[in-house]
Structures are given as structure tokens and as C-alpha cells.
Amino acid sequence: MRFGAGRAWHGGVHAxxxxxxxxxCGAGDGGERDGANDPVTKGPASSAASSxxxxxxxxxxxxxxxxxxxxxxxxxxxxxxxxxxxxxxxVPLEQGPVALVCEVDAKPAGSIGFLRVWTGAPGDAGAxxxxxxxxxxxxxxxxxxxxxxxxxxxxxxxxxxxxxxxxLDGPKTEHALAVTTPDGPVVVHLGGxxxxxxxxxxxxxxxxxxxxRGTGG
Numbered sequence: 001m002r003f004g005a006g007r008a009w010h011g012g013v014h015a016x017x018x019x020x021x022x023x024x025c026g027a028g029d030g031g032e033r034d035g036a037n038d039p040v041t042k043g044p045a046s047s048a049a050s051s052x053x054x055x056x057x058x059x060x061x062x063x064x065x066x067x068x069x070x071x072x073x074x075x076x077x078x079x080x081x082x083x084x085x086x087x088x089x090x091v092p093l094e095q096g097p098v099a100l101v102c103e104v105d106a107k108p109a110g111s112i113g114f115l116r117v118w119t120g121a122p123g124d125a126g127a128x129x130x131x132x133x134x135x136x137x138x139x140x141x142x143x144x145x146x147x148x149x150x151x152x153x154x155x156x157x158x159x160x161x162x163x164x165x166x167x168l169d170g171p172k173t174e175h176a177l178a179v180t181t182p183d184g185p186v187v188v189h190l191g192g193x194x195x196x197x198x199x200x201x202x203x204x205x206x207x208x209x210x211x212x213r214g215t216g217g
Contacts, residue, residue, distance in 0.1 A: 057203065058203055058206070058207065059081035059082065059203035059204045059206070059207040060081065060082040061079040061080070061081070061082065061207065061211075062079075062080050062081055062082035062083060062084060063079070063080050064077050064078070064079055064080070064211075065077065065078060065079075065080050065086050065102070065104065065117075066078060066215065067215065070086070071085075071086035071087055071088055071102070072086055072087075072088045072101060072102035072117065073088075074101070074102065074117060074119065074186065074215070075119060075181040075182075075183035075184060075186055075214070075215055076154070076179065076181060076186050076212050076213060076214055076215060077211075077212075077213045077215060078188075078207075078208040078209075078211045078212045078213065079207050079208065079211040080104060080204070080207075080208075081106075081109060081203065081204035081207055082109065083108050083109030083110070084104050084105060084106055084108065084109050084115070084204060085104070085105050085108050086102055086103070086104045086105075087102070087103055087104075087105070088101065088102055089101050089102060089103060094137075095118065095134055095137045095138060096130075096133035096134045096135075096136060096137030096138075097120045097123075097125060097130050097133045097134065097185060098118035098119055098120040098130065098134060098185060098186075098187050099118060099119065099120065100116055100117075100118050101117055101118065101119050102116070102117040103115075103116050103117075104116070104117070104204075106201050106204065109204075110200075111192070111197055111200050111201050112192065112193045112197050113190070113191055113192035113193060113197050113198070113201050114190075114191065115188065115189070115190050115201070115204055115205060115208060116188070116189045116190075116191075117186065117187070117188055117189075118134070118186070118187040118188075118189065119183075119184055119185065119186050119187075120184045120185045120186075120187075121184050122182065122183060122184045123184070123185075125180070125185065126157070126180065127148075127155065127156045127157035127178040127179055127180050127185070128146060128148075128157040128178070130157075130178040130180070130185040130187060131146070131157050131158075131159050131176060131177075131178045131187065134176060134178070134187050134189075135159065135161065135176070138163075139165075140163050140164045140165045141161045141162070141163055141174075142161065142162050142163075142164065142171070143161055143162045144159050144160075144161040145159065145160045145161065146158070146159045147159075149177070149209060151209060151210060151211065151212040151213070152211075152212065152213045152214070153214070154179045154181075154212050154213070154214055155179070156177050156178055156179035156209075156212070157177065157178050158175070158176070158177040158178075158209070159175070159176050159177075160173060160174075160175050161173070161174055161175075161176075162174075163191070168194075172191075172192070172193075172194050172195050172198060173195055173198050174189070174190060174191045174192070174198065175189070175190045175198075175202070175205055176188065176189040176190070177209055179212060181214055181215075183215075188205070188208055188209070190202065190204070190205040
């Protein structure tokens with residue numbers, strides 16, 4: 001029941017994005033990677049990695065999300081890409097071990113997609129276990145490639161994967177990362193309308209990963 005709701009919501013989001021494009025909203029889901037922290041560089045390139053070419057120039061920071069006074073109160077803070085706008089989710093939607101609490105919209109910056117932040121209750125699960133539960137609840141994920149990263153003392157897990165659904169013409173690449181904090185796990189997820197949109201937005205995701213900081217519990 002909990003996982004099913006997550007799958008239905010995720011599919012509905014993609015359907016809505018496709019309708020928006022057909023209605024003429026336009027389409028375009030990107031900084032420099034730290035090779036030591038990048039799961040894509042840890043072994044032979046997988047389909048998930050090779051389908052979305054390396055991102056472009058590093059994103060410029062447009063502010064910090066997660067702290068006091070920001071749009072979303074979170075167990076972590078990170079920098080938002082310039083032009084992206086954040087909004088708290090008033091009725092969190094569950095997906096596996098976490099629930100959606102914040103959406104960062106790329107449309108003001110010229111792309112179609114969201115950087116979504118999910119949080120969960122404190123527990124014993126590690127970052128990778130949280131990510132695995134998140135993907136299992138999403139459904140449609142394949143060719144997963146996991147890795148690890150660190151940022152300001154936080155140790156996390158990251159995954160690149162191919163997502164498929166009945167609303168898509170073919171599979172597309174998505175990224176997600178997870179960290180655990182005293183206040184519970186945090187997942188940051190980047191999807192996008194297609195591989196081109198994802199590639200354009202990847203610098204914003206990488207900026208978030210690179211600047212993750214704990215808020216101290």
C-alpha cells in the first residue's frame with residue numbers, strides 16, 4: 001500500500017509533464033564531477049551512465065535550502081542552482097522509507113523537471129539500504145549503478161539508473177543520493193522529462209551533492 005502509492009504518484013508526474021510539453025510548454029532533466037565520489041567512474045560504464053553524457057559547466061549557486069528561513073526545513077542544507085525555486089510539500093507523499101517534503105523546480109531556469117527531497121524517520125538503515133528501498137518503491141528502475149560519496153563529513157550513497165514506465169517512449173536516466181542523519185535519512189532525487197532534460201539539470205544535482213551539510217540534528 002505504501003509502495004503502490006509511490007509508484008502511482010511517480011507515473012502521474014511523468015504523465016503530467018508529457019501533457020505539458022504537448023500543450024506547448026517547451027522542453028529543454030548537470031558542475032564538474034568529483035571522480036572519486038562519482039559512481040559512474042567506479043567501473044566500466046553502464047547503460048545508465050552512458051545514456052546521459054557528462055554534464056556541462058558547474059551550476060552557479062542561487063542560495064541555500066534546508067536551513068532556518070529557507071523554503072523547506074530539512075535535516076541537511078545544500079545550495080540551489082541559480083534560478084531554481086523551492087517549495088515545501090504540504091502533504092508528504094511516501095515512497096518506500098521516505099516521504100516527499102520539498103520540490104525544487106527547474107522551469108524558472110529553463111528546464112522541465114524537479115530536484116525532489118525526501119526524508120524519513122530515524123532508524124538503523126544505512127544510506128544504500130535507504131536508496132534501494134526508495135527505488136524498489138518507485139518501480140520501473142533498472143541497470144542501477146551504485147557508488148558512495150562524502151560531503152562535509154556526511155557519508156552517502158548514490159545511484160544512477162534507467163527508469164521506464166508506460167508513459168515514456170523509452171527508458172531514461174535518473175539519479176538519486178541518500179545520507180543518514182540523527183533526524184533520519186534524506187534522499188535527493190533528480191528525474192526529468194527525458195535524457196536531454198536530465199543532462200541539462202545534472203549540474204544542479206551535483207551542486208546539491210557537493211554542498212550537502214548536516215544541520216546538527
